[in-house]
Amino acid sequence: MGQLASALVTMILGVLACAAYFYGSNALLDWLFPGKNRPAEQIARNLRIANRIRPWLFVGPAVLVLTFYLFYPVIDSFILSFHGRTGEEFVGLANYQWLFGSDEFYESFRNNMLWLIVVPTAATFFGLVIASMTDRIWWGNIAKSLIFMPMAISFIGASVIWKFIYDYRSGDDPQIGLLNALVVFFGGEPQAWITIPFWNNFFLMVILVWIQTGFAMVILSAALRGIPDETIEAAVLDGANGVQIFFKIMVPQIWGTIAVVWTTITILVLKVFDIVLAMTNGQWGTQVLANQMFDWMFRGGGDFGRGAVIAIVIMVLVVPIMVWNIKRANAEMEGR
Amino acid sequence: MVTSKKGSALTLVMHASVLFLVILWTIPTAGLFISSIRDKDQLSVSGWWTALATSEQRLVERALDPTHQQFEDGRWVIKGNLLPESDGEIVRFGVSSLEPEAYAVGELVDRKDKQIQVFANGDYTISSDQEMSGRRGDRIFFTAEIPPRFTLDNYREVLSSEGLGQSFINSLTVTIPATIIPILIAAFAAYALAWMKFPGRALLIAGVVGLLVVPLQMSLIPLLKTYNLVGEFFGVGSKTYVGIWLAHTGFGLPLAVYLLRNYIAGLPGEIIESARVDGASDFDIFRKIILPLSFPALASFAIFQFLWVWNDLLVAMVFLGNNEEHLVLTGRLRELLGSRGGNWEILTASAFITIIVPLCVFFGLQRYLVRGLLAGSVK
Amino acid sequence: MADLKLTNVKKVYANQVEVMRDINLDIKKGEFIVFVGPSGCGKSTLLRMISGLEEISGGTLEIDGQVVNDIPPSLRGIAMVFQSYALYPHMTVYDNMAFSLQIAKVEKGEIDKQVRRAAEMLQLTPYLDRLPKALSGGQRQRVAIGRAIVRRPKVFLFDEPLSNLDAALRVATRMEIANLKESMPDSTMIYVTHDQVEAMTLADRIVLLSAGNIEQVGSPLELYERPQNVFVAKFIGSPAMNILPCTILAPGAQTRIALANGHQVSVPIDVPAADQGKAGFFGVRPEHLLLAQAEDEVLLEGEVSFVESLGEATLLYVQVPGVEDMVIAKQTGTLAIHKGEHVRLCAQPEKLHLFNEQEHAYRQ
Incomplete structure (x- = not known):
């Protein structure tokens, strides 16, 4: 409790400091360049100066934090990828050579690609299907709420939940994992699912699909509701049936939203780490880039160079989406 | 909308399939919860779905x-x-x-x-x-x-002897400031980016959109290095609460600025001009007009950031470390998964404790969460 | 309370597009001025430049003899009523009206006095504790005006304040604004609208703008009776004035002109002798075209191709042979004239207009 109290105090101090900065810097600016009770020309000049400075007071802290926590690290990671394990001696392309020569990398890369294909596709597909169905039934909102719920659960919590489902007991002991219990019920042999090479990847992906479907559903459901009713009514008058209306009238109109959902999940997948760490820690052929990177950061005291090189690979995979996003945002701003 | 006579059979199929999907999606969590309140002897010999049977x-x-x-x-x-x-x-x-x-x-x-x-x-x-x-x-x-025997013994055990109580407090300590600080910083920046004219504004906005997708992994090693240096300089060690608050602030800021800027830019311009004619300075406008009107967006982001920080494992492991007194809930759960892998009474109860707060936030404030999601991605 | 003077005022956007060109305008203290013009003519931009929300690219703006180009809006002694009312949605009516005084750190008792005075004037006293969303459109409009009144500004600026109201309310509020002006004879008011009825009914003087230029400044009747050019002639009045191309045959105090179909008309407008033989434009308002009783007074004749019965008036669309555009004649009451009938129209000579090749009026 003492800790919580001190945390509260620190928090209040931090917030107050933040507020004091904004309040104080603005007051200082107004004091240095007063905009009242002065001759007109002086007011005009003061205001011009103040208006040039003030935006930077507002964006300043954000720019500083973003630079220090995101922008500078991107550059530093790039530089570190040419350095050795402590990040001090220059080793040229050695880390890259090591990376492209290691089997573990190819395994991670292959698995990441699998994740990239399966998870966004499955989550978007389920999201779209559920969104289109729940919009037409009276208890749709309750259903959506329940399917959306896993969004709130941490990856590690979800891992525990699913590890329990995949639980395996050898011999004739009763299976307490739901999946094996079902297999036994239908007369099959129970399996230690997460240790079966290759297929275990899919058992891990199920967890992320379970979490992300709700996200896809919420956004696609809003997009579906945004479709003008007239276009659907026109299609009905033109004699289209339900399936045709869905695929030929509705889906094309929300194509942009589907792309957004897809890329958002894709980015999340590239960063997926907790699930693999908790379920297998990369054993049995389930390694992925993010977990491999974490591993190298701390393995044997940590190898910064090799960790950085894996981070660079993840970054390179993200860049196309980043460019697309910026283009889209720019187009949007010009449209304003 | 589209209604027809043959629709009733179709509707039935739809109800059935949605019901099936809902069950599919809720059963894992339900199983965890039911198991966590079962007697530990029963839990280890029978599946949770038999919990109600003698x-x-x-x-x-x-x-x-x-x-x-x-x-x-x-x-x-x-x-x-x-x-x-x-x-x-x-x-x-x-x-x-x-x-x-x-x-x-x-x-x-x-x-x-x-x-x-x-x-x-x-x-x-x-x-x-x-x-x-x-x-x-x-x-x-x-x-x-x-x-059937239901009991809270599992919870009693994990909260006291497994250290989950301590971790719960640690998680709160990390999460609350890491949620509030970025909101303040981002709101000011968002206002400037939406309504103030200055050179470089478009570039900054593009920068924020770009940073939105930069993987966390890029930042880990350089920041860990810097933190070590800074910690050495002040002699406080590299793993501090202040350090993780700022780290979460940095990682949450692109989304915060992006989300809030979109919202604030959408506020009616005449209201802001009217305030300007009324003599309000930019600071007055921000405080008296923008902040109260942006409440829904602020709430949306707060919920996001809260869930993200509470559920985060990676940042906590790197910047707060794994020592006993600093372990947050997610880190504790991961440790238990390693050390108590087969003790499902401990794992299920611990897991439920880690997810109960986000679940309450989720069900209580779902409206804002959905609104934020939509503002953040649909355009 | 204030004179307003615009000298060579210009507005150029960053992309070099010039939206206002050399605006010169003198506004006397206590005048009700209406800026009117088609959308995109720059009337709102001009108003926003006066308010200080838009920068002035060139020229000077003086209020009470002081150049205010670089003075922020709040120090110019102006108040503005916005098209969307721009009420602060999270503040009560009282706080909305008190906001500017609070910002100016006026003492509490004084704020209360001002707010209550304005509320009394606008019959808003019972609503002071409500939020804007609990008010009707007309009430919101009054709050917006009240917010302007409490500041006791030298100049009131209205930016299309009635465009969001329905037709009935618009008439009522228009009258309220007229009353408001009457009760504050010293306040200068500048009012922007695209609706010529508002302009005609409210203005002491109308400033008619088009494409960044002032076309004419004058009292409503001046603009109606003596439009300086074809644009003004067509903009003021509904339906618009009939404008027919013509040739000037014999200039003089009584000028003789020939219409496109060769028909000759005599107009009592002085035209300089130099313009003999030049092209020009002949104009006559629909409401001035009457059915001719006698053969010798016929001005135009043709076949009725369309009849619109409005009840209080009947519009005849007449196809005059040799004239491209349809000529419109507005007759009072209902008429038993049908499509296809041949009609002969006449007008009093002093109601006729004549414009030169550059579309400027001969009569000044």
Whole structure:
């Protein structure tokens, strides 16, 4: 409790400091360049100066934090990828050579690609299907709420939940994992699912699909509701049936939203780490880039160079989406 | 919308399939919750879906040892109960492991020079003409119908002895400031980016959109390096709460600025101009007009950031470390997963404790969360 | 309370597009001025430049003899009523009206006095504790005006304040604004609208703008009776004035012109002798075209191709042979004239207009 109290105090101090900065810097600016009770020309000049400075007071802290926590690290990671394990001696392309020569990398890369294909596709597909169905039934909102719920659960919590489902007991002991219990019920042999090479990847992906479907559903459901009713009514008058209306009238109109959902999940997948760490820690052929990177950061005291090189690979995979996003945002701003 | 006569069959199929999907999506969490409140002995021998059924269990208990014998009506007697704290019912019993179900309840059984009797409610008597000896009591085998038993013992255990209580406080300590600080910083920046004119504005906005997708992994090593240096310089170590608050602030800021800028830019311009004509400075406008009107967006982001920080494992592991007194809930759960991998009563209860707060936030403030999601991605 | 003077005022956007060109305008203290013009003519931009919300690219703006180009809006002594009212949605009516005084750190008792005075004037006293969303459109409009009144500005600026109201309310509020002006004879008011009825009914003087230029400044009747050019002639009045191309045959105090179909008309407008033989434009308002009784007064004749009966008036669309555009004649009451009939129209000579080749009026 003492800790919580001190945390509260620190928090209040931090917030107050933040507020004091904004309040104080603005007051200082107004004091240095007063905009009242002065001759007109002086007011005009003061205001011009103040208006040039003030935006930077507002964006300043954000720019500083973003630079220090995101922008500078991107550059530093790039530089570190040419350095050795402590990040001090220059080793040229050695880390890259090591990376492209290691089997573990190819395994991670292959698995990441699998994740990239399966998870966004499955989550978007389920999201779209559920969104289109729940919009037409009276208890749709309750259903959506329940399917959306896993969004709130941490990856590690979800891992525990699913590890329990995949639980395996050898011999004739009763299976307490739901999946094996079902297999036994239908007369099959129970399996230690997460240790079966290759297929275990899919058992891990199920967890992320379970979490992300709700996200896809919420956004696609809003997009579906945004479709003008007239276009659907026109299609009905033109004699289209339900399936045709869905695929030929509705889906094309929300194509942009589907792309957004897809890329958002894709980015999340590239960063997926907790699930693999908790379920297998990369054993049995389930390694992925993010977990491999974490591993190298701390393995044997940590190898910064090799960790950085894996981070660079993840970054390179993200860049196309980043460019697309910026283009889209720019187009949007010009449209304003 | 589209209604037709053949629609009713289709509607039925739709209801059924949505129901199926909902069950599919909720069952994992339900299983976790039910398991976490089951008795740990039952949990390890039967699936959680049997939790409500009476289970027939073959058990063995040792009767009280001879020090408990009393002299009654000319005989030495030991009395006790095989099913304390349970309203189960014994159906058969035995006195040797070879024949654990040899006798019906109530039957008087001779065993060596003792008579043993077991009743349905678990009471037993062992009597003899002579004073009984020996250090240990007799083993009694019995088959009992045990009704479902729910308990909060698992929670009591993990909160006290597994350190989850401490971790819960750590998680709160990390999460609350890491949610509030970025909101303040981002709101000011968002206002400037939406309504103030200055050179470089478009570039900054593009920068924020770009940073939105930069993977966290890029930042870890450089920041860890810098933190080590800074920690050394101040002699405080690299793993501090302030450090992780700022880290979460940095990582949450692109989304915060992006989300809030979109919202604030969408506020009616005439209101802001009107305030300007009324003599309000940019700071007044921000404080008296923008902040109150942006409440929904601020709430949306706050929920996002809260969930993200509470559920985060990576940042906490890198910037707060794994030592006992700093471990947050997610880190603790991961540690338990390693050390207590088979103890499902501990894992399920711990997991439920880690997800209960986000679940409450989720169900309580879902409206804002959805709104934020939509503002953040649909355009 | 204030004179307003615009000298060579210009507005150029960053992309070099010039939206206002050399605006010169003198506004006397206590005048009700209406800026009117088609959408995109720059009337709102001009108003926003006066308010200080839009920068002035060139020229000077003086209020009470002081150049205020670089003075922020709040120090110019102006108040503005916005098209969307721009009420602060999270503040009560009282706080909305008190906001500017609170910012100016006026003492509490004084704020209360001002707010209550304005509320009394606008019959808003019972609503002071409500939020804007609990008010009707007309009430919101009044709050917006009240917010302007409490500041006791020298100049009131109205940016299309009635465009969000329905037709009935618009008439009522228009009258309220007229009353408001009457009760504050010293306040200068500048009012922007695209609706010529508002302009005609409210203005002391109308400033008619088009494409960044002032076309004409004058009282409503001046603009109606003596439009300086074809644009003004067509903009003021509904339906618009009929403009027919013509040739000037014999200039003089009584000028003789020939219409496109060769028909000759005599117009009592003085035209300089130099313009003989030049092209020009002949104009006559629909409401001035009457059915001719006698042969010798016929001005135009043709076949009725369309009849619109409005009840109080009947519009005849007449196809005059040799004239490209349809000529419209507005007759009072209902008429038993049908499509296809041949009609002869006449007009009083003093109601006729004549414009030169550059579309400027001959009569000044």
